[in-house]
Amino acid sequence: MKFIDEADIEVAAGDGGNGCVAFRREKYRPRGGPSGGDGGRGGDVVLEADAGMSSLMDLRFHPHWKAGKGTNGQGNDRFGRAGRRVLIRVPVGTVVTDAETGAPIADLDAADKLVVAARGGQGGHGNLHFKTPTRRAPDFAQPGEKGEARRLHLELKLLADVGIIGFPNVGKSTLVRKVSAARPKVADYPFTTLVPTLGVVRLDDGREMVMADMPGLIEGASDGAGLGIRFLKHVERTRVLCHLLTLDREPGSDPLRDLETINAELGRFSPELALRPQVVAINKADLTGVREAAPKVVAAIEAAGLGPAHLVSAATGEGIDELLDAVFSMLGAQPR
Secondary structure: OOOOOEEEEEEEOOOOOOOOOOEOOEOOEOOOOEOOOOOOOOOOEEEEEEOOOOOOHHHHOOOEEEOOOOOOOEOOOEOOOOOOOEEEEEEOOEEEEEOOOOOEEEEEOOOOOEEEEEOOOOOOOOHHHHOOOOOOOOOOOOOOOOOOEEEEEEEEOOOOOEEEEOOOOOOHHHHHHHHOOOOOOOOOOOOOOOOOEEEEEEOOOOOEEEEEEOOOOOOOHHHOOOOHHHHHHHHOOOOEEEEEEOOOOOOOOOHHHHHHHHHHHHHHHOHHHHOOOEEEEEOOOOOHHHHHHHHHHHHHHHHOOOOOEEEOOOOOOOOHHHHHHHHHHHHHOOOO
16 A cells, blocks of 8 residues: 555534424314424544554545534424434544644544544524423524534654664665564665555564654755655654664765764754654674674764664674664653
8 A cells, every 4th residue: 555644634514403393283272382303413523543544545535524414303392313423534643633724633643542523513403492481382493503614634643662763775674574574675775665664573572562664864854855854753753763874875974973964853853853762773784894893883872872782684683682672671761
């Protein structure tokens, strides 16, 4: 499925049914007491977070949603039926705002969470409702209320415990493939990964976490360079970051400078994001040149106070268990 993380939809709740003016017809009492029932309530438009969805693609092709109207009240004390409710399923992590004003409406950050996006109109009262000891035969009723109608902007922000960040082609997708059942595309050219990839990591002792490969981060990402501006919002949802580096990214590249560059982009996008706990990993330990140069780089990273650094190989699995233990330990110290 193509990954779509934004969509605009128009929702309209149902109008309430009108109240009825009616009177009982009894023998010798041609104009008996009032018997007009209330109109039915209009149906709501409801959004529900669905753990089985991963994209807003369906809503791109179905942008208009309308709930049912309430039926009118009738004589003989008969009340109108409520209008049909409309349920719209969206992925967990969808943020809903009013497309016209930008006002926040809901953050559907848990499976099965519900929010009423447009409320149906109340049904009008029939004349039966207005009978009093001094007003024995009211000859009026209320019309039903109009249902709410609004335009919504939906934005999906993936929920993951750990976000893997780093420059293109440092091995983020390979790491996700190694530690989970996810199978992102892997190739040796930049921007191989065009969408975030989620993988569930389970250890033998029962510990479990959701890891996400965040693609497209380069220098200038917070200003729109590369694919980064599109995916930085997904990094916001993670509790811990795993910053992946390599020593053979391109001629003249400096892993310490790479680390500082990506962290600077995070800070420009969100100051709070720059403070997110990080575990640093130097990938491709299976390459002789990387293994020989790594100790010096690890020492420089830790001396700069940029977090614990681990030498790993996503291809062979070397150092991966130690890295996951460090990530799990850091997760345990973070609030959910």
